[in-house]
Amino acid sequence: MAQSWSSETPRSETPTLNDENDTEFLKKCAAEFRWNDLSKDYVMDIGCGAEMGFSKALLKEYPKVSALVAVDKEPTVFLKAGPFDQRLHLCVGDIEERNSLKQYEGKISKVISKGTFHQIKDKELAFQNVYRLLKPGGEAAFLFCLECSFYRLLTSMLKVPKLKAMFQGIYIENLYPKEHGKQYYIDMLTKIGFQNVRASEELKRIPFSSDEQCRNYLFEIYKDEFRVQSEMVEEFKDEAFQICLSTSGRYLRKPYYRASNLNLCGVKPLESSDSKTEQT
Ligand SMILES: C[S@@+](CC[C@H](N)C(=O)[O-])C[C@H]1O[C@@H](n2cnc3c(N)ncnc32)[C@H](O)[C@@H]1O
Numbered sequence: 001m002a003q004s005w006s007s008e009t010p011r012s013e014t015p016t017l018n019d020e021n022d023t024e025f026l027k028k029c030a031a032e033f034r035w036n037d038l039s040k041d042y043v044m045d046i047g048c049g050a051e052m053g054f055s056k057a058l059l060k061e062y063p064k065v066s067a068l069v070a071v072d073k074e075p076t077v078f079l080k081a082g083p084f085d086q087r088l089h090l091c092v093g094d095i096e097e098r099n100s101l102k103q104y105e106g107k108i109s110k111v112i113s114k115g116t117f118h119q120i121k122d123k124e125l126a127f128q129n130v131y132r133l134l135k136p137g138g139e140a141a142f143l144f145c146l147e148c149s150f151y152r153l154l155t156s157m158l159k160v161p162k163l164k165a166m167f168q169g170i171y172i173e174n175l176y177p178k179e180h181g182k183q184y185y186i187d188m189l190t191k192i193g194f195q196n197v198r199a200s201e202e203l204k205r206i207p208f209s210s211d212e213q214c215r216n217y218l219f220e221i222y223k224d225e226f227r228v229q230s231e232m233v234e235e236f237k238d239e240a241f242q243i244c245l246s247t248s249g250r251y252l253r254k255p256y257y258r259a260s261n262l263n264l265c266g267v268k269p270l271e272s273s274d275s276k277t278e279q280t
Contacts, residue, residue: 021143022053025114025263026061029141030109032198032265033110035197039051039064041109044133046095047058050077054114059087069104095126101133108133110140117144118176124188131192134268139193141265146201149248149258150221156243157222163239185264193241194266207254214255215241 029035045055048070055070068087071079073094081090093100095113111130120126130140147216157163158171182199189197208214219233228236244255251258 015243022114023061025054025112025143026057026139027263028263029110029139030061030114032141033139035065035110038062038066038110040066040067042067042070042107043110043112044071044104044108045120046071046113046130048072048077048103049115050080052077052081054112055088058112058162059085069108071101075102087088093164095129096122100130101129101155105132109135109138111138112141114143115144115145118146118148123185124192127189130190131194131268136268136272137270138268140263140268141263143261143263145259146181146262149244149256151175152247153218153244154222154225156216156247157240160239160243161230163226166226166228166236168227169222171265172195182262182264185262189264189266193269193272195269197264197266199262199264202263204259204261205251205256206258207252207256209254210242211255214244218244245270 004156036138043058045052045058045068048055049072052070055068058065063109065087067089069089069091071091071093073092075092078090078092091101091104095101095116111133113130115122117126134140154171158167184201186197208217215237219228219237222240224237226236235277241255248256248258250256
């Protein structure tokens with residue numbers, strides 16, 4: 001059944017990254033790696049985000065977990081961190097900066113990362129750093145976006161001179177290269193030294209409840225990216241909405257968000273040294 005898009009979806013989140021997906025991804029990891037009670041495991045959630053959805057779901061599902069390190073490169077995500085939980089360690093760290101997480105190298109038995117790796121520029125370096133963080137025999141699971149309709153929408157919006165002139169955000173050219181698909185990432189992990197590398201793609205289509213909800217949501221996610229004067233708000237909403245329809249059409253007769261996500265996982269061999277990663 002199609003997921004519906006809650007009007008409460010925080011603006012910082014993309015609709016693929018909601019509670020339902022946290023639990024779904026947790027179940028996938030547990031099934032893939034046959035997790036037990038995690039009572040002997042140090043788990044790390046890379047790019048935990050302000051809502052810490054996956055970390056919270058994991059603590060609830062696995063109350064005996066030895067420790068969970070929630071990592072994010074943005075210190076601000078921890079400002080609203082909930083009540084103290086001795087199993088949870090909050091860590092400001094950047095997976096592209098090896099030194100920021102060096103204290104954990106070789107100590108983590110499970111690294112997971114959901115909704116983050118598509119934002120990472122040097123993915124090979126980041127996967128290498130994950131490999132270094134893992135103990136021999138440690139497992140890693142990633143869920144990230146390979147293509148997303150909102151990126152296509154923004155690309156098309158920036159082709160309209162009037163909208164381009166209003167743009168003040170950051171646009172990354174060719175964020176989702178077509179040739180970077182499932183096999184590309186399987187090869188990347190294998191080259192780093194991961195074993196038993198598996199991947200699967202999933203297509204998510206999330207309809208808005210109405211055209212109006214879509215118009216309002218597009219404004220919410222773009223209001224800081226574009227300088228929209230108050231008298232231009234409705235016009236901006238209309239233009240963004242029309243471009244959304246022309247680039248993606250409708251699903252179940254509703255405007256919708258579409259993303260192709262990659263589930264990717266691998267294991268650090270038991271007899272591993274970090275020789276492959278040390279060469280780089
Ligand atoms: C879209 S949010 C996803 C949050 C959460 N994992 C979820 O699924 O809802 C991506 C998060 O990754 C963090 N992030 C991006 N690049 C990172 C990096 N290189 N190292 C650590 N965190 C990073 C961002 O600050 C942001 O909080």
